Amino acid sequence: TAAFADPPASLIEAAKKEGRIVVDGPPNNAVRKALTQGFEKRYGIKLAYISSGRSKSGTRVRAERSAGKYLLDIFISGADTPIQVFKKSGWLTPVHTALVDPDVTNGQNWTDGHLWNLDPDKTILRMLRSVNPELVVNTKAVKVDEIQKWTDLLKPKYKGKLAAKDPAVGGAGASLTAYFYHNFGADFVRKLYKVQKPTLTRNSRQIAKWVALGKYPIAVGANITETRKFKEKGFPVEVVFPKDAPKIVSGGYGALCLMNHAPHPNAAKLFVNWLASKEGQTLFSKALIFLSLRTDVPRDWAPSFIRPKDGEKYMDTYEYQWIIKKRAAGAKKVRALLGL
Numbered sequence: 001t002a003a004f005a006d007p008p009a010s011l012i013e014a015a016k017k018e019g020r021i022v023v024d025g026p027p028n029n030a031v032r033k034a035l036t037q038g039f040e041k042r043y044g045i046k047l048a049y050i051s052s053g054r055s056k057s058g059t060r061v062r063a064e065r066s067a068g069k070y071l072l073d074i075f076i077s078g079a080d081t082p083i084q085v086f087k088k089s090g091w092l093t094p095v096h097t098a099l100v101d102p103d104v105t106n107g108q109n110w111t112d113g114h115l116w117n118l119d120p121d122k123t124i125l126r127m128l129r130s131v132n133p134e135l136v137v138n139t140k141a142v143k144v145d146e147i148q149k150w151t152d153l154l155k156p157k158y159k160g161k162l163a164a165k166d167p168a169v170g171g172a173g174a175s176l177t178a179y180f181y182h183n184f185g186a187d188f189v190r191k192l193y194k195v196q197k198p199t200l201t202r203n204s205r206q207i208a209k210w211v212a213l214g215k216y217p218i219a220v221g222a223n224i225t226e227t228r229k230f231k232e233k234g235f236p237v238e239v240v241f242p243k244d245a246p247k248i249v250s251g252g253y254g255a256l257c258l259m260n261h262a263p264h265p266n267a268a269k270l271f272v273n274w275l276a277s278k279e280g281q282t283l284f285s286k287a288l289i290f291l292s293l294r295t296d297v298p299r300d301w302a303p304s305f306i307r308p309k310d311g312e313k314y315m316d317t318y319e320y321q322w323i324i325k326k327r328a329a330g331a332k333k334v335r336a337l338l339g340l
Contacts, residue, residue: 007101014266021267025076026253027051030287038283058085073268075257082255093260096122101273128254128290130306133239141217149244162198165221168340178330183245251318252290
């Protein structure tokens with residue numbers, strides 16, 4: 001289309017000769033469909049999409065590389081695994097070295113006038129930024145204004161009525177408990193996860209389903225993508241933003257990694273340019289229900305509460321120092337505190 005500026009023709013030709021690319025991406029069918037169909041439609045290159053889950057992806061790639069096998073071209077995930085596993089293991093080629101499309105490299109197309117990187121070395125590209133609601137209620141059981149503060153969740157009447165993201169899980173689960181530890185201290189974490197006896201899950205759809213059906217009227221760490229699916233079907237679910245701590249801004253599954261020793265190096269290079277383009281970001285962000293950091297990507301589909309507002313205070317859980325220092329230290333203390 002006229003709004004799309006292609007990378008060099010020589011790269012496109014070389015990528016088409018390879019004819020295939022392997023992407024490990026978010027466990028989300030809408031994203032799988034958007035990326036596989038979008039990339040193939042644009043370039044006629046088959047995209048093989050796998051989704052092992054963050055920790056499992058690291059374990060799988062480590063085993064493959066130990067056996068001398070290089071099977072993965074692209075890894076798209078949350079912030080933790082790309083930094084703590086893929087980058088530390090030396091598996092990545094800096095994404096910025098592959099960005100050759102003027103549509104992508106033009107800082108005017110991005111928030112604050114520049115491309116966003118997850119790390120100071122510009123190894124990992126950050127594509128998304130949204131306000132991430134971590135508390136969802138079933139409005140037939142709990143009024144939206146009933147919970148004004150996170151500490152309200154410690155009230156005796158909520159004991160046994162909470163569903164929560166398993167704090168033993170890395171990534172988003174660890175980030176949320178580190179957020180609680182950082183803002184409220186050890187006693188709050190202990191009471192929330194021990195005294196209140198929440199039912200824990202590692203399944204994003206399950207926690208959204210539980211609160212939608214009212215099995216547990218309050219969900220801590222509910223996935224907004226899955227929650228929106230139930231809301232659109234008419235279930236009485238609403239997000240809540242407690243006022244005793246900053247709202248969380250996250251990059252979701254917005255970390256883009258380019259593997260070194262990629263089996264399809266030209267297709268991989270072409271893919272990172274396409275995914276960071278207006279076309280790629282339009283498809284990707286809408287599928288995930290997360291806002292792109294590109295300024296020219298439509299947002300008309302987005303619920304207002306995920307849009308960061310000027311003048312409001314947020315905690316950005318994609319900030320590099322938070323990930324490698326505060327988050328890691330907080331998560332470690334939480335695991336010890338909860339006996340995980």
